[in-house]
Every structure is written in structure tokens, then in C-alpha cells.
Amino acid sequence: MRLDKFLAESGIGTRKDVRTYIKDGMVKVNGKVIIKPAIDIEENRDIILYLDKVVKHIGKVYYMFHKPKGCITARRDESQKTVLDYFSKENMKGIFHVGRLDKDTEGLLLLTNDGEFEHGLMCPNKHVHKKYYFCALGSLDENDIKKLEEGVLIGKGKILTKPAKIKVEKIGTCEDFQEHMGIEKFSKKDLGLYRQPVVSGYLTISEGRKHQVKRMLKAVGCFVVYLKRVSIGNVFLDETLEKGEYRFLTDSEVQMLSMM
Template structure:
């Protein structure tokens, strides 16, 4: 059970004052009856709440896939730069958060949800959830470079005892060249360190020219989504995330 005004607020209907005005004007019904008081209690799972002719269906958790474009930051709010939540124009973004971060110039798969426990599990180092990236490079990786990356490289992080904190072993697969003729590799890592992919490539004397995440755990980027577009996760995708903590194992 919860107060009606809080329920409506969670849907982004307006401030408490605006909600009271809506109710006063007869814009809200519960189970077909016009509402008299904003502070009435409803059963969000059983009662039918309608605002201006549209039924508001309660969802405890919401899950979205976004194809993040360059120039957008992975944050919930920012006074100057467009955030990933700004792109979810037709959604109630209250309590939503991106699952981890993509650099401002990195494109691709970003999951967004209000399921805090799932976010924690997907980002916890102990779960080692795969993150796969399409990486366009300045030059080809040699066999020796790939061998180093698959074993783990020193990207400058230091443990508490002062020793280098080597990255976990990665998976590297060569791809075709891109339309500019640049070499492409597909890199799978299991951590989420700051600028990790770029720093890993720098550690073997290379440079990332374009970076796109294409998979996180069992969820792959929907290639039908244009940059900046999003969609809700399917029931099957949600089940894969919640049943396996996002792992594709």
C-alpha cells in the first residue's frame, strides 16, 4: 500500500501541489471512481489508477537498453552536458541509474534500471561479468601484444602494498578492418576500471581510435537501435540478467 500522491509522483505526473490540482479537476480515478483526496492509500498491485484517460501500471523495477552515442555522459544529472537519462524522453526516469559507466566518447550498450541489487551484482568485481568491446585501433596488434593482454597488463594501478595491480586476463579476437582501413579487435574484460580499455591498449603501445561496447554479460546490443535510441528489455533478457546475475556462463 502507498499514498496516491506518491504513486502519481513516481510516474512523473507533477509536484504534490500539481497532483492535488489534477485530482481537484477530476483527472484521476481509482477503480473507475473519481478521487477526492491526494493522500488516500491504494494497493499499487491491485487498484486500477487512471490519469487523464491513461492507466498507470505499477512496475517495481524497470529495465532499459540504450545505444549510447558519443558526447553523452553516463550520469543521472548534469547541468551542462546531456546525460543518458535525458535520452529516455518518454519514460519516467525517477530512481533510474546507468549500470556502470561508459566514457563520454564511448558508444554502445548501456543498461539502465532502478534495480539496485542487480546493479550491484553486475558491477561487483567478485562476479567477473563479461564486458565485450569493439575496439578500432591505430595499428595492428601483434601476436605478442595479444598474448600480453590475455595474461593481464600493467595499466598503472597499484595495490595497497605498492605492487602493480595487473588487469585480469582478457579475451582478444581479431576482426576485419573498418571502413577507414583501421584494424578492429573484440576485447572482453571482466572489470570496470577507469578508462580500462584505452589504458590496456596503451600498455601494449597502441591507441584506441573508436570504442563501442557490444555486450554485458548475457545481454548483447540490439543492432536495430540507432545511436541515442533505447528500448525496454524483453522478459527473456530480464530473466537472463536476474537469474544469472548478468553472466553468460
């Protein structure tokens, strides 16, 4: 096994982090300082030291996390709560998030210490499908749905999105979507806003552009007020997980995602 891979899978840091540690002379193999990250080691025989402490090999780990609103997708931040703040110190060693979810977006987020697994899911050529549940101010007619499914222009750069799948679930007003919209922030005296049309549904995309779902719906006149990722590929969010909770992926879930 490569030395940098061994250290990353042992919770020392990301592959990028540990390469720096190795080059800076912080790692020893059998008592000798090694500065080449790609050197092969025998993980069950060689003694690996990081800052003169023995490193134990944890192995590859894969987590499903139910991300709540209000936290950012990052390992650490000085001023804001991150997704890793929900993990125990033992379980957060060496793991990183696979892709991102906006601060105000809930739902399925994967975390791992397996760089190849992360690359396989994030590579644009893989076209991994991600499904989102949304509530948005506005309405969607057949023409809007057709545009979303065929691709819409988003942003100032006029980027054309790849074809998507959309299913309208419910049509109503702000009053009908109190659970998701936090209706208390609207004044009930403003009946025009309180009774504004709202549409909910599922949008499935195969890209990962910044704020893509929000930008796509905005392109057809809808303003997203609630967004939740419900699946990646054929793996769905475990709804028994409360917001902020996580669990190991099952072997079958890892296999399905690895085959994407």
C-alpha cells in the same frame, strides 16, 4: 515491500534519494509521516504520499540503450548532455545507469530502477563479461595478444588486469577505417598519419576499471580511436536501435542478466 523500495520503483528517485526524502519527513503512509526507510508497507492497500501527492507504483523496469558518442553517463549535468536526456520524462522516472561508458564510447548501456539487479551486475565478485569492439592506432602481434589475455599492468599504480579475451578482426590504415575514425580530422597531406597502421577487434573483460579497455591497449602500444560496447554477459546490443534509442529488455534478457 520496504517503503524506500516502493518509492524507488515508483520513479520518485534512487534508493539513496528516497531514503533522504523519507528521513526529511517528505513521505506519509496512510496520512502519517514516516521517517524510517525500511518500514514495510502493503503496496496494494496503503496510501503513500510524497510531498502530499499520491504515489503510484510503477514496478521494476529495465532498458537497453544504444549510447552515442558525445553524452556522459550521468542522470543530470548543467553543461553536458547526459544519457537520460534521450529518455522521455515518463520513462526516465527513477531509473539510473548500470555502470558507465566514457563520453566518446558508444554502445550498450543498461538502465533500471532495480538496485538489486544493478548490484548483481556491478559486483566485482560476479566477473560479468563485457565485450567491446575497438579500432586503435598501432598493431598487435602474438606477444601483445598473449599479454592482454594473461593480464597487463595499467596506470601509474601498476594495476594488473584480470585475464581477457581478444580477437583481431581487421588490420589496415587510417584510410581503411574512415567510418569509425572521422578521417576528416586528419589532413590528407600528412600521408604518414593517414597511412598509419590501424587494428580493429573485440576485447572481452570481466572488470570495470576506469578507461580499462583504452589503458589495456595502450599498455601494448595501441591508441584507441573508436570504442563500442557490444554485449554484457549473453545480452547483445540490439543493432536495430539507432544511436540514442532505447527499448525495454525482454524477459529472457532480464533473466539472463539476473543469473550472472
